[in-house]
Amino acid sequence: MTPYKSPLYIFTLVNEMEDVRIQVSGRRINWRAGIGFAILMVAIVIALVFAGTVVGNVSVSEAAIVVDPLGGGKRVVIGPKMFFKLPWEYYVKIYLGIESLSMWTEVTGRTGDWPAITCLTKDGLEVKVDISVRWRVDPNHVLELYEAYPRLDWEDTTLASLLRESVRDVISRYTAVETIEKRSEISRKIVDTFKEAIASESNLAKAIIIEGVDLRNIELPSDFKRAVEQKLAEEQQKLAAEFKKERLLIEANATATSQILQARGAALASIEKAKGEAQAILIKANATAQAYKLIIMSLGGNQSQVAYLLALKEALKDIEGPVIVVLSPSGNVAPIIPIPVTTTSTSSSKE
DSSP states (O other): OOOEEOSSOEEEEEEOSSOEEEEETTEEEEHHHHHHHHHHHHHHHHHHHHHHHHEEEEOTTEEEEEEOTTTOOEEEEESSEEEEOOTTOEEEEEEOSOEEEEEOBOTTSOBSSBOOEEEEOTTSOEEEEEEEEEEEEOGGGHHHHHHHOTTSOHIIIIIHHHHHHHHHHHHTTSOHHHHHHTHHHHHHHHHHHHHHHHHTOTTTTTTEEEEEEEEEEEEOOHHHHHHHHHHHHHHHHHHHHHHHHHHHHHHHHHHHHHHHHHHHHHHHHHHHHHHHHHHHHHHHHHHHHHHHHHHHHHTTTOHHHHHHHHHHHHHHHTOOSOEEEOOOTTOOOOOEEEOOOOOOOHHHHHO
8 A cells, every 4th residue: 555645635545355445535435336426427428419319309480301311201390399300310490480581772782681673664764672572481381392492592592583583574564653653553563473483483382472572662763863853843833833723713703703693683683673663653653643633623624724733833843942923813824933032141140
């Protein structure tokens, strides 16, 4: 036995035929127990490693394509789920949730997944289209999609190019001005055209579902936008002038109609007034005739005497002031003697 001394511990190695022990500061540990514990830990590690090769898991909105490289078989596991597999099998996860395919460019130069799509309108003007597409993978056809695109690059290799082609095809059917006026119609046309393009691809027809398309912007050249704005301003001025003209015409027609109605009213009033005056004159004449008739009857039917009296009455109307009328019993003309009016002076009246 060869002891080894140190400041903290004294190790003593004792070799015996029946047992092997380590003495540490007076404590003894069973060597066989230590070896058994180590073996147990190794076994646990091996079991965990083995379990990792036979157990897999997928989360929500995920699918696992389990591939057997020896037998060549494949199967699909839809999450969330844990599953068992053979140690030599491997699996590939595919996301089933909604994803976005964005193509846009900001003034600062920042872009989406891809820059904006450059297109030509029907009248040959170059525009840039900002667009985003929401899509997802159909879990019922995820295996077909994986077999066609084992590198999971269907978005980069196919969807993006189909979207560009669809947008350019639709924009080419409209003039630059129509891209402003018919934005909603263009958006619907792009959705329909994009879906048709996907349906024409046998590997994508059933596996890709389009949830929606957001037509963010159609950027027109600056010169064209200024020209459009100027044209719109001129059209607005023209509309304003036409509106003012129409308003003045309506007001003039209203004024003329009002004046016509007033004139008609005045004419009807004059007519009614004239009818009233005529009726009054007629009534007065009838009354006068009746009075004269009574006078003639009272005078014994002497019409000349009545005529004399009427003439005298008319003559008296033109004379101002008091008069003296001398009546002749014989019926001759009676003299009319005016009576002079004497006025006293102001000074006399004061006295």
